[in-house]
Amino acid sequence: MATRAKRQPRIEPTFGDTGSSLLDLRLGPRDRPTAPSGKKTSKTKSRKSTKTSSKKPAGKKSTPSRRSQTKKSTASRRGGRSGSKRRSQKRKNRFQARTAFGRLLKRGLYWSMVLGIWGSIAVVCIIGYYAAFLPPTSEWQVPARPPNVKIVASNGSLIANRGDTGGEAVRLEQLPPYLPNAVIAIEDRRYRSHIGVDPIGLARALYINVTAGRLTQGGSTLTQQLAKNLFLEPDRTIKRKIQELVLAFWLEAEYSKDEILEMYLNRVYLGSGAYGVDAAARRYFGKSARLLTIPEAATIAGLLKAPSRYSPARNPDLAEDRAQLVLAAMHEEGYITAGEAKNALAAPAQVVRRYTTASENYAADWVMDVLPHFVGSIEKDIIVDTTIDPGMQGAAETALRAALSENRQTLGVSQGAVVTLDTAGAVKAMVGGADYSKSQFNRAVYAKRQPGSAFKPFVYLAALENGMTPQSVRQDKPITIGGWSPKNYTKQHYGAVTLTRSLSLSLNTVAAQLAYEVGVGTVASTAQRLGITSDMKKNLSLSLGTSEVTPLEIASAYVPFSNGGYGVLPHIIRRIRTVDGKTLYSRSGDGRGRVVARGAVGNMNLMMAETLMTGTGRKARLDSGRPAGGKTGTSQDFRDAWFIGYTGNLTTAVWFGNDNNSPTKKATGGSLPAIVWKEVMDKAHDGLPVADLPGVPNLPANVSAPRKPVPNATVGSGSEPIPPAPIGGDPEPGDRRGPLNLLRNLFGGG
Known part of the structure; x- marks a missing residue:
């Protein structure tokens, strides 16, 4: 802000020594200062002019530069004060705005923290409430897989698998790597990195479901699905979902990723009464899961979304379309090369229907009917050697x-x-x-x-x-x-x-x-x-x-x-x-x-x-x-x-x-x-x-x-x-x- 000029002392008008001289009060051109800004009345102007003229000492030459500078300085002071005020007001407004925003931000952070704390307390209370319905953690253990009964002919060839699963339990290392990778690619891409729950997947599923206006996608991880299959009923309730989260954290803490994946692959339902990938492989392709090809593995992985809908035995076209999505996901994740994906798309899996029509199933059913008379309850996987001759069986059929x-x-x-x-x-x-x-x-x-x-x-x-x-x-x-x-x-x-x-x-x-x-x-x-x-x-x-x-x-x-x-x-x-x-x-x-x-x-x-x-x-x-x-x-x-x-x-x-x-x-x-x-x-x-x-x-x-x-x-x-x-x-x-x-x-x- 410009420093205000010190006001000059007022100079009163004087008369000359000779008495004959008359005072000339008329203003000359040099005596007229620059008109000030704003409108002035003529009366005011005349008064000012008179005062100005009387300030000039007699016998001296007027100094218009000083007078002009004085007027200009006054005008400058006036104009400077106006610009400075405006600049000051702007700075003041900006400061006030910043202050208000700061206060608003502080309030927002404060209430966010308050709401977050109370929300966390509420979530913990809800989780604790529903978790209280679970047995004590000391009693938590993975239930044994239902035993499988492998029924073989007199020459050792497989007739059928019977039991609640319909297939053998296979070790993860016995499976071709593209089978578990197909499941991960289509169901849970961040399986190897999450802790049982995938926040990104949950957020994505929530967004898709909200925008679609209906439930179209789930955010459950493989661990959560396993927890549900092992311990819970398949109903859709908040209670079950929260218990599923708790049990998923427990599974991740107790077992390695490979162990969880192996349990999942051996227990998941894949349609037509088949539980586990081996049962599904025999049901749809007439072979062990150990021998599955890439397109067959993709077809089985595709069943996880909806086993009945995507069953290759019931809806082969839908099953093939779903398998193509799985193959694309596998290639995107780097589990198969472009050439492998191309070959798999060109030669889709072919369902072997004999599994469901084969007459050997009658013999297998009779085995299961009489089996309790020989071994009572079955607690582990067993092999039943039968008297069936495959050649004679085929001839009769x-x-x-x-x-x-x-x-x-x-x-x-x-x-x-x-x-x-x-x-x-x-x-x-x-x-x-x-x-x-x-x-x-x-x-x-x-x-x-x-x-x-x-x-x-x-x-x-x-x-x-x-x-x-x-x-x-x-x-x-x-x-x-x-x-x-x-x-x-x-x-x-x-x-x-x-x-x-x-x-x-x-x-x-x-x-x-x-x-x-x-x-x-x-x-x-x-x-x-x-x-x-x-x-x-x-x-x-x-x-x-x-x-x-x-x-x-x-x-x-x-x-x-x-x-x-x-x-x-x-x-x-x-x-x-x-x-x-x-x-x-x-x-x-x-x-x-x-x-x-x-x-x-x-x-x-x-x-x-x-x-x-x-x-x-x-x-x-x-x-x-x-x-x-x-x-x-x-x-x-x-x-x-x-x-x-x-x-x-x-x-x-x-x-x-x-x-x-x-x-x-x-x-x-x-x-x-x-x-x-x-x-x-x-x-x-x-x-x-x-x-x-x-x-x-x-x-x-x-x-x-x-x-x-x-x-x-x-x-x-x-x-x-x-x-x-x-x-x-x-x-x-x-x-x-x-x-x-x-x-x-x-x-x-x-």
């Missing part, structure tokens, strides 16, 4: 499915079952239905159906054990027992026939007579002795197979004819062991022991072989010429069609029908079941040595008389088709040598 595909419409059959046992009762093949993915009901084990004439061998065995022989003769003629008149399929009668001939032609009249002669109770006990366990109605209709049995049950009851008369217990488990090799169970024992005398076995084999040679089972004759025996069966109204037969090596039962028990279009045991049985047994015997049927005797001709006349009895009904022209020729009535000589030639007898 192929034959059954082809038959159903070709005859579903023409014969009106929609389901079937095949079961094959060896001479010890070990199940070598089991097909419980047409397609496991569509129906998991195991018809081979649990479907109880009327066997029809396939039950007659037990009637004839009871007759042989009660003094008759294959050459015993009975009359095939219309009979009535207690108001019941059993009829043959063709409504024809052959007169006097041997038991061998009547069995091969499946004559209902003769079977009913034999059941009455030996007693229905004797027939039932004979069947039970050989292996029939289902309840049987003890009336004469039992002789025609009106009591229901399962395919496995009746197949096991035929095995004594194959092994020389020894009863068996059908079984599928050979050994149970832990993954570290400890044996928990090993099968021992020989089953039921001898249940049929060797002589009776030989006689039955003679008779049963005739069925394939000249009787109703001719379509089942094996191409290899192997000795075989068997029996057809057709239930009432053609609801069930059976063929059960055997060689010296194997026994197989085949059933066709409908689950709703509706009649077929006249499907008989001698047609479709016999054809399938032949296909299964021809392939099953590849590489097996030829074995004779046991006990085939050199029998003399003998005709026995009925033990007692046929009176009344309470019965049902039954039927079995008879071919119109048996191969090999029919014996004349009373000719007892035709069938016998034919079988002697077949088996080398005298």
Whole structure:
């Protein structure tokens, strides 16, 4: 600010020495100062001019420069004071503004701190409140992974994994590195650096959800997801989310990143009942997780967002699109090269659908049904060695499915079952239905159906054990027992026939007579002795197979004819062991022991072989010429069609029908079941040595008389088709040598 000039003393006007001189009060040009700023009245100007003129001393020359400077200085002082005031005011305003902003900032910081402190206290209180619902920290521990049951075939190949997970637990180092990296890339990119919670991810998810107006993205880390899977219910509540945070911090403190990642990969749900990457790899790609390719790993990682929606088995297009996003994320994070990403995009993963349709699953399910009887509760992963032969299993499945595909419409059959046992009762093949993915009901084990004439061998065995022989003769003629008149399929009668001939032609009249002669109770006990366990109605209709049995049950009851008369217990488990090799169970024992005398076995084999040679089972004759025996069966109204037969090596039962028990279009045991049985047994015997049927005797001709006349009895009904022209020729009535000589030639007898 300019210093104000010191005010000059006022100079009063004086007069000259000579009195004659007159005072000239007029102002000259030099006496007129510069007009001041602002408007002045003329009166004021005149006054000022007078004062100014009177200041000039007489006789001196005026000094306009000094006067002008004085005026200018005054004007300058006035103008300077005005600019200075403005500058001062601006500085003052700026200072006040800065002061106000400072005060506002201080207040903001203060209240932010206050709110932050109270907010932190509130958060801690909320966390503490919900954390209080958790067990004490001393009791926190990762629960054991549900045990897996690895079921393998007789050659060691995998049949299926069963248990709550559906797959093995695999170590992280056993997996290809791109599998865990794919999971990290798409689910939790900062997994290696965060402490269990990812603030950046949470903020991003919050922003996306707010801008979208709905919940579209989550911010949970892999650790949080593992905490939820291990300890919590999947409900969406504040309580669960806070507990998840607490447990995630605990997991990060207790376990390494690799351990957490390994637990996550072995437990996460990946759709279709698969828990863990190994279960998913087998479910979708038919291989262990150890063998996954890059596109397969990307597909599995893509399932984590929504297992059902992105399932390659249900929505292959969505699964492929999701896998492409995973591959892009993997490349962006540097887990795969551009070339690897390009190759993976060009060759997307292909789902193996056999896992869901394979017939081996029926066998695996039965293993799980019987497993508790051998080891009780399962606390760790175990391996179950079974008796299943993969070659025989494949042959049975192929034959059954082809038959159903070709005859579903023409014969009106929609389901079937095949079961094959060896001479010890070990199940070598089991097909419980047409397609496991569509129906998991195991018809081979649990479907109880009327066997029809396939039950007659037990009637004839009871007759042989009660003094008759294959050459015993009975009359095939219309009979009535207690108001019941059993009829043959063709409504024809052959007169006097041997038991061998009547069995091969499946004559209902003769079977009913034999059941009455030996007693229905004797027939039932004979069947039970050989292996029939289902309840049987003890009336004469039992002789025609009106009591229901399962395919496995009746197949096991035929095995004594194959092994020389020894009863068996059908079984599928050979050994149970832990993954570290400890044996928990090993099968021992020989089953039921001898249940049929060797002589009776030989006689039955003679008779049963005739069925394939000249009787109703001719379509089942094996191409290899192997000795075989068997029996057809057709239930009432053609609801069930059976063929059960055997060689010296194997026994197989085949059933066709409908689950709703509706009649077929006249499907008989001698047609479709016999054809399938032949296909299964021809392939099953590849590489097996030829074995004779046991006990085939050199029998003399003998005709026995009925033990007692046929009176009344309470019965049902039954039927079995008879071919119109048996191969090999029919014996004349009373000719007892035709069938016998034919079988002697077949088996080398005298």
